[in-house]
Amino acid sequence: MTTATATPVVTRVEARARFTDLVAAEWLKTWSLRSTPWLYALSALAVVAFNAGTAYDHYTYWYQYDKGSQEFFVSHRLALVDAFTDNSALVLVLALAAIGAVSVTGEYGTGLIRTTFTAVPARRSVMAAKALVLAAVTTAFGVLVAAASFASTRAILSGRGAEVSLGDPGTLQVLAASALLAPVAALTGLALGTVVRHTGASIVACVVVLLLLPMVLSDRRHLTAVLRHTLPFSAWDRLAGGALPQPPPELYPWSAAGAWTVYVLWALVAGAVAVCAVHRRDQ
Secondary structure (H helix, E strand, O other), rough: OOOOOOOOOOOOOOOOOOOOHHHHHHHHHHHHHOOOHHHHHHHHHHHHHHHHHHHHHHHHOHHHOHHHHHHHHHHOOOHHHHHHHHHHHHHHHHHHHHHHHHHHHHHHHHHHHHHHHHOOOOHHHHHHEEEEEEEEEEHHHHHHHHHHHHHHHHHHHHOOOOOOOOOOHHHHHHHHHHHHHHHHHHHHHHHHHHHHOOHHHHEEEEEEHHHHHHHHHOOHHHHHHHHHHHHHHHHHHHHHOOOOOOOOOOOOOOHHHHHHHHHHHHHHHHHHHHHHOOOOOOO
């Protein structure tokens, strides 16, 4: 009589990806495209060029100003305005928001996002890792660009004795506000890209939310002024302008603490939207 021998069933349990593994994977995906370093390099060059160009213009035409205007420029530390101009901030916001949006819409366009979510079903963890890597890279980018802009404009204006130093009042506030504008814009782009999922439409949404709304909302009415104060670019404008000895007059003034709060809330809400938007939606 033959006795049947039961074959043991071996169940293979897939190891769950650790969050550090997801961060490492997102880091590799960020730099796997050759276009990524070029995007950051061109964006940095454009921002620094705008600032250096403004400082060089003041350097070139310095002696065309009267003595009073020269003294006003120095005493009111207007070199801080050259250190990070409005135009350079606009370029920074547009470039970084586009980079943030493309970091996720590019994966939707190629279908890589489906492969990622199949390999790692924990979608929220994947997006949290993506947001963390994007925030870290763009923060470093912002610090580098702000420092390069300050160094270049200071070197140019030192030829006229109109430069500001790092220890002067307001300098660190301008540099910090300009540097941190980069991750705020990038995370906002990431959130909009996650919701819209189309590169062109996402970039248009970034332009509308981050650039057009601050221009449309007037600061001459209380309601629209309050709404305008909730936007990142307006917060940067408040922090940069408020660092001057005589800040630009405002009909409805607000505090620097409120502007910093806007930065924090936009970064946190944008990150939360990017993480939560992928949880139940089909890919």
